[in-house]
Amino acid sequence: MTLLELKERLELKLLTSNMDENRQVDGGYASDLLSWVMAHARENQVWVTIQSHQNIIAVASLLGLAGVIVAEGVEVEQNTIKKAEEENIPVFSTQKTIYEICGMLYNLLSRSREKC
Secondary structure, eight states, rough: OHOOOOOOHHHOOEOOOOOOOOOOOOOOEESOOHHHHHHOOOTTTTEEEEEEEEEHHHHHHHTTTTTTEETTTOOHHHHHHHHHHEEEEEEEOOSSHHHHHHHHHHHHHHHHHOOO
């Protein structure tokens, strides 16, 4: 599934000005503990979190994540958005809870894999 398809189907709001619409998303990971994400998230996954500071971009860039979804209506700091644009990491927001967005993401990606 591409980032564009994911954005549209999950009704995510893109906060950054850039996104590789054709970038493939292989899965998702949810955690708010940065060290845990660094140890367990994988390249081309999207990360679901309520963290909104610049360090989420450093972690996403280091791991080669496809993007970051900031859930539960958390306002993302402007310096985080600026850093994300510099690193070409798309940041999305949603009002949905982490539980809701993760369930939707799981179902969407599972169906996408079944079609392959």
